Amino acid sequence: MSISVIKPGLFTTVQDLGRFGYQKTGLVVSGALDALALRTANILVGNPENLAGLECTLRGPTLRFEADALLALTGAHLAVAIGGRPVPLGRPVAVRAGTVLTFGAPNTSGRAWLAVAGGVAVPPVLGSRATYLRAGLGGLAGRALQAGDVLPVGEWAPASQALFKGIRLAGAAGWGAAGWHVDNSPLARPGAPLVVRALPGPEYAQFTPASQRAFWEEPFVVTTEADRMGARLSGPVLARLTAAELLSSAVAFGTVQVPAGGQPIVLLADCQTTGATRG
Numbered sequence: 001m002s003i004s005v006i007k008p009g010l011f012t013t014v015q016d017l018g019r020f021g022y023q024k025t026g027l028v029v030s031g032a033l034d035a036l037a038l039r040t041a042n043i044l045v046g047n048p049e050n051l052a053g054l055e056c057t058l059r060g061p062t063l064r065f066e067a068d069a070l071l072a073l074t075g076a077h078l079a080v081a082i083g084g085r086p087v088p089l090g091r092p093v094a095v096r097a098g099t100v101l102t103f104g105a106p107n108t109s110g111r112a113w114l115a116v117a118g119g120v121a122v123p124p125v126l127g128s129r130a131t132y133l134r135a136g137l138g139g140l141a142g143r144a145l146q147a148g149d150v151l152p153v154g155e156w157a158p159a160s161q162a163l164f165k166g167i168r169l170a171g172a173a174g175w176g177a178a179g180w181h182v183d184n185s186p187l188a189r190p191g192a193p194l195v196v197r198a199l200p201g202p203e204y205a206q207f208t209p210a211s212q213r214a215f216w217e218e219p220f221v222v223t224t225e226a227d228r229m230g231a232r233l234s235g236p237v238l239a240r241l242t243a244a245e246l247l248s249s250a251v252a253f254g255t256v257q258v259p260a261g262g263q264p265i266v267l268l269a270d271c272q273t274t275g276a277t278r279g
Helices: 035-044 158-165 209-217
Strands: 002-007 011-015 053-057 062-065 069-075 093-095 100-102 111-116 150-152 175-177 221-226 230-234 265-267
Touching: 035 053, 035 069, 035 111, 069 158
Parallel strands: none
Antiparallel strands: 002 062, 002 150, 011 053, 053 111, 062 100, 069 093, 069 111, 093 175, 221 230, 230 265
Protein backbone atom coordinates (compact mmCIF):
# COMPACT_ATOMS: atom_id res chain seq x y z
CA MET A 1 0.00 0.00 0.00
CA SER A 2 1.26 3.48 -0.80
CA ILE A 3 0.40 7.15 -1.21
CA SER A 4 1.63 9.11 -4.23
CA VAL A 5 2.52 12.78 -3.82
CA ILE A 6 1.13 14.74 -6.78
CA LYS A 7 1.88 18.15 -5.24
CA PRO A 8 3.99 18.48 -2.07
CA GLY A 9 2.29 21.54 -0.61
CA LEU A 10 4.20 24.41 0.96
CA PHE A 11 5.98 22.38 3.64
CA THR A 12 4.84 18.82 4.36
CA THR A 13 6.92 16.42 6.43
CA VAL A 14 6.61 12.95 7.91
CA GLN A 15 6.40 13.21 11.72
CA ASP A 16 5.73 10.91 14.64
CA LEU A 17 6.03 11.76 18.35
CA GLY A 18 9.78 12.32 18.20
CA ARG A 19 13.23 10.81 18.65
CA PHE A 20 13.91 10.52 22.37
CA GLY A 21 17.07 9.57 24.25
CA TYR A 22 19.63 11.42 22.13
CA GLN A 23 19.55 15.01 23.41
CA LYS A 24 22.64 14.31 25.52
CA THR A 25 24.54 13.79 22.25
CA GLY A 26 23.15 16.98 20.69
CA LEU A 27 20.42 15.39 18.55
CA VAL A 28 17.06 17.13 18.78
CA VAL A 29 13.76 15.35 19.45
CA SER A 30 11.73 16.64 16.46
CA GLY A 31 8.27 15.09 16.04
CA ALA A 32 4.86 16.68 15.55
CA LEU A 33 4.50 20.30 16.63
CA ASP A 34 1.13 19.36 18.12
CA ALA A 35 1.51 15.90 19.60
CA LEU A 36 -2.12 15.87 20.75
CA ALA A 37 -3.33 16.46 17.19
CA LEU A 38 -1.23 13.62 15.78
CA ARG A 39 -2.18 11.26 18.62
CA THR A 40 -5.85 12.03 18.04
CA ALA A 41 -5.61 11.44 14.29
CA ASN A 42 -3.90 8.10 14.88
CA ILE A 43 -6.52 6.98 17.39
CA LEU A 44 -9.29 7.93 14.97
CA VAL A 45 -7.97 5.45 12.38
CA GLY A 46 -7.23 2.67 14.89
CA ASN A 47 -3.45 3.16 14.99
CA PRO A 48 -1.15 3.18 17.99
CA GLU A 49 -0.67 6.81 19.02
CA ASN A 50 2.98 7.00 17.99
CA LEU A 51 2.73 6.01 14.32
CA ALA A 52 4.01 8.48 11.74
CA GLY A 53 1.68 10.76 9.80
CA LEU A 54 2.01 13.93 7.75
CA GLU A 55 2.38 17.43 9.17
CA CYS A 56 1.00 19.92 6.62
CA THR A 57 1.85 23.62 6.83
CA LEU A 58 -0.40 26.42 5.47
CA ARG A 59 -1.06 24.92 2.04
CA GLY A 60 -1.08 21.14 2.16
CA PRO A 61 -0.26 18.53 -0.48
CA THR A 62 -2.24 16.79 -3.18
CA LEU A 63 -2.17 13.04 -2.54
CA ARG A 64 -3.40 9.97 -4.42
CA PHE A 65 -4.16 6.82 -2.43
CA GLU A 66 -3.03 3.83 -4.48
CA ALA A 67 -5.04 1.39 -2.33
CA ASP A 68 -8.10 1.61 -0.10
CA ALA A 69 -7.25 3.80 2.91
CA LEU A 70 -8.62 5.00 6.20
CA LEU A 71 -7.52 8.52 7.11
CA ALA A 72 -8.19 11.24 9.65
CA LEU A 73 -7.36 14.94 9.74
CA THR A 74 -6.83 17.11 12.82
CA GLY A 75 -5.50 20.58 13.50
CA ALA A 76 -6.15 23.54 11.24
CA HIS A 77 -8.91 23.70 8.65
CA LEU A 78 -6.88 23.68 5.41
CA ALA A 79 -9.83 23.32 3.03
CA VAL A 80 -9.28 19.59 2.46
CA ALA A 81 -11.47 18.09 -0.27
CA ILE A 82 -12.04 15.01 -2.41
CA GLY A 83 -13.56 15.67 -5.82
CA GLY A 84 -14.55 19.15 -4.69
CA ARG A 85 -16.42 17.90 -1.62
CA PRO A 86 -15.10 19.07 1.77
CA VAL A 87 -13.54 16.40 3.98
CA PRO A 88 -14.47 16.81 7.65
CA LEU A 89 -11.91 17.12 10.43
CA GLY A 90 -11.77 14.93 13.50
CA ARG A 91 -13.44 11.79 12.19
CA PRO A 92 -12.40 8.62 10.31
CA VAL A 93 -12.68 8.89 6.53
CA ALA A 94 -12.65 5.81 4.27
CA VAL A 95 -11.45 6.19 0.66
CA ARG A 96 -11.18 3.80 -2.26
CA ALA A 97 -8.02 3.17 -4.28
CA GLY A 98 -7.32 5.99 -6.72
CA THR A 99 -8.91 8.71 -4.56
CA VAL A 100 -7.15 12.10 -4.76
CA LEU A 101 -7.08 14.30 -1.66
CA THR A 102 -6.44 18.04 -2.08
CA PHE A 103 -5.68 20.85 0.34
CA GLY A 104 -6.60 24.50 -0.10
CA ALA A 105 -5.70 27.73 1.69
CA PRO A 106 -5.75 27.88 5.50
CA ASN A 107 -8.81 29.28 7.22
CA THR A 108 -7.17 30.52 10.42
CA SER A 109 -4.33 28.55 11.99
CA GLY A 110 -1.57 27.08 9.88
CA ARG A 111 -0.93 23.35 10.41
CA ALA A 112 -2.90 20.14 10.00
CA TRP A 113 -2.01 16.50 10.69
CA LEU A 114 -2.99 13.57 8.49
CA ALA A 115 -2.93 10.00 9.82
CA VAL A 116 -3.60 6.87 7.76
CA ALA A 117 -4.36 3.37 8.98
CA GLY A 118 -1.05 1.54 9.23
CA GLY A 119 0.92 4.78 9.48
CA VAL A 120 3.42 6.27 7.03
CA ALA A 121 5.98 3.45 7.05
CA VAL A 122 9.21 5.14 6.01
CA PRO A 123 12.30 3.49 7.57
CA PRO A 124 12.89 4.53 11.19
CA VAL A 125 16.15 6.28 12.09
CA LEU A 126 17.31 5.94 15.71
CA GLY A 127 13.90 4.65 16.69
CA SER A 128 11.78 7.36 15.03
CA ARG A 129 10.41 8.29 11.62
CA ALA A 130 10.31 12.02 12.46
CA THR A 131 11.88 14.35 9.88
CA TYR A 132 14.68 16.63 11.09
CA LEU A 133 15.58 18.76 8.09
CA ARG A 134 18.69 20.49 9.46
CA ALA A 135 20.42 17.11 9.77
CA GLY A 136 18.69 15.46 6.80
CA LEU A 137 17.46 12.78 9.16
CA GLY A 138 14.36 10.59 9.22
CA GLY A 139 11.17 11.02 7.23
CA LEU A 140 11.56 10.58 3.49
CA ALA A 141 15.27 11.06 2.77
CA GLY A 142 15.43 13.61 5.61
CA ARG A 143 13.52 16.29 3.69
CA ALA A 144 10.09 17.75 3.05
CA LEU A 145 7.88 15.99 0.52
CA GLN A 146 8.40 16.55 -3.20
CA ALA A 147 6.20 15.89 -6.21
CA GLY A 148 6.60 12.31 -7.36
CA ASP A 149 7.38 10.89 -3.92
CA VAL A 150 5.74 7.61 -2.93
CA LEU A 151 5.00 7.05 0.75
CA PRO A 152 4.74 3.45 1.97
CA VAL A 153 1.86 2.59 4.30
CA GLY A 154 2.07 -0.06 7.03
CA GLU A 155 -0.25 -2.96 7.78
CA TRP A 156 -3.66 -2.16 9.22
CA ALA A 157 -4.57 -3.12 12.74
CA PRO A 158 -7.82 -5.10 13.24
CA ALA A 159 -9.41 -1.96 14.71
CA SER A 160 -8.65 -0.06 11.50
CA GLN A 161 -10.21 -2.78 9.37
CA ALA A 162 -13.36 -2.73 11.49
CA LEU A 163 -13.60 1.07 11.27
CA PHE A 164 -13.25 0.99 7.48
CA LYS A 165 -16.01 -1.62 7.12
CA GLY A 166 -18.32 0.45 9.30
CA ILE A 167 -18.22 3.53 7.04
CA ARG A 168 -20.64 3.74 4.15
CA LEU A 169 -18.87 4.80 0.95
CA ALA A 170 -20.90 7.28 -1.09
CA GLY A 171 -21.50 5.71 -4.49
CA ALA A 172 -19.33 6.95 -7.33
CA ALA A 173 -17.55 9.40 -5.04
CA GLY A 174 -15.68 6.45 -3.54
CA TRP A 175 -15.32 7.83 -0.03
CA GLY A 176 -17.28 8.43 3.13
CA ALA A 177 -16.86 9.74 6.66
CA ALA A 178 -17.93 8.22 9.96
CA GLY A 179 -21.05 9.70 11.52
CA TRP A 180 -19.23 10.49 14.76
CA HIS A 181 -16.30 12.76 15.58
CA VAL A 182 -14.00 13.79 18.40
CA ASP A 183 -15.15 16.47 20.83
CA ASN A 184 -13.41 19.73 19.93
CA SER A 185 -14.79 21.71 22.86
CA PRO A 186 -11.55 21.60 24.93
CA LEU A 187 -9.58 23.08 22.04
CA ALA A 188 -8.99 26.79 21.51
CA ARG A 189 -11.33 28.49 19.05
CA PRO A 190 -9.52 29.71 15.89
CA GLY A 191 -8.57 33.36 16.26
CA ALA A 192 -9.42 33.50 19.96
CA PRO A 193 -6.80 34.55 22.54
CA LEU A 194 -4.92 31.55 23.87
CA VAL A 195 -3.94 31.24 27.51
CA VAL A 196 -0.68 29.32 27.91
CA ARG A 197 0.49 27.99 31.26
CA ALA A 198 4.14 28.50 32.23
CA LEU A 199 6.48 28.00 35.17
CA PRO A 200 9.34 30.32 36.25
CA GLY A 201 12.70 29.09 34.99
CA PRO A 202 16.09 29.16 36.75
CA GLU A 203 16.87 32.68 35.52
CA TYR A 204 13.42 34.18 36.23
CA ALA A 205 14.73 36.18 39.21
CA GLN A 206 17.22 37.96 36.93
CA PHE A 207 14.41 39.86 35.16
CA THR A 208 13.14 43.20 36.41
CA PRO A 209 9.92 43.18 38.46
CA ALA A 210 8.19 45.10 35.65
CA SER A 211 9.26 42.49 33.10
CA GLN A 212 8.09 39.68 35.33
CA ARG A 213 4.64 41.27 35.63
CA ALA A 214 4.47 41.95 31.91
CA PHE A 215 5.29 38.34 31.07
CA TRP A 216 2.31 37.06 33.06
CA GLU A 217 -0.18 39.88 32.47
CA GLU A 218 0.38 41.34 28.99
CA PRO A 219 -0.58 39.73 25.66
CA PHE A 220 2.07 38.47 23.25
CA VAL A 221 1.53 37.80 19.54
CA VAL A 222 3.24 35.07 17.52
CA THR A 223 5.19 36.76 14.71
CA THR A 224 6.04 35.50 11.24
CA GLU A 225 9.53 34.70 12.55
CA ALA A 226 8.53 31.16 13.41
CA ASP A 227 9.49 27.72 12.22
CA ARG A 228 9.73 24.23 13.67
CA MET A 229 12.65 25.34 15.83
CA GLY A 230 10.88 28.17 17.63
CA ALA A 231 8.32 30.97 17.53
CA ARG A 232 9.30 34.56 18.26
CA LEU A 233 6.70 36.57 20.17
CA SER A 234 5.97 40.28 19.92
CA GLY A 235 4.97 42.14 23.07
CA PRO A 236 6.46 44.02 26.02
CA VAL A 237 10.26 44.09 26.04
CA LEU A 238 11.55 41.85 28.83
CA ALA A 239 14.65 43.28 30.52
CA ARG A 240 17.14 41.59 32.83
CA LEU A 241 18.73 43.21 35.88
CA THR A 242 22.19 42.36 34.55
CA ALA A 243 23.85 42.31 31.15
CA ALA A 244 26.11 39.40 32.12
CA GLU A 245 26.13 36.43 29.74
CA LEU A 246 24.62 33.19 30.96
CA LEU A 247 26.14 29.74 30.70
CA SER A 248 24.35 27.42 28.31
CA SER A 249 22.28 24.64 29.81
CA ALA A 250 19.71 22.12 28.65
CA VAL A 251 16.53 23.35 26.94
CA ALA A 252 13.45 21.50 25.71
CA PHE A 253 10.24 21.92 23.73
CA GLY A 254 8.36 24.75 25.48
CA THR A 255 11.37 26.53 26.99
CA VAL A 256 11.06 30.32 26.68
CA GLN A 257 14.28 32.06 25.70
CA VAL A 258 14.70 35.84 25.98
CA PRO A 259 17.50 37.10 23.71
CA ALA A 260 19.17 40.49 24.00
CA GLY A 261 16.32 42.27 22.18
CA GLY A 262 13.91 41.32 24.96
CA GLN A 263 11.31 39.60 22.76
CA PRO A 264 10.67 36.00 23.92
CA ILE A 265 11.15 32.94 21.74
CA VAL A 266 9.16 29.80 22.54
CA LEU A 267 11.22 26.76 21.56
CA LEU A 268 9.41 24.10 19.54
CA ALA A 269 9.93 20.51 18.37
CA ASP A 270 13.18 21.08 16.42
CA CYS A 271 14.77 23.26 19.12
CA GLN A 272 18.44 22.96 19.96
CA THR A 273 19.46 20.90 22.99
CA THR A 274 21.23 23.71 24.90
CA GLY A 275 20.81 27.47 25.19
CA ALA A 276 21.04 30.50 27.45
CA THR A 277 19.12 33.68 28.38
CA ARG A 278 15.98 31.94 29.49
CA GLY A 279 13.01 33.16 31.53
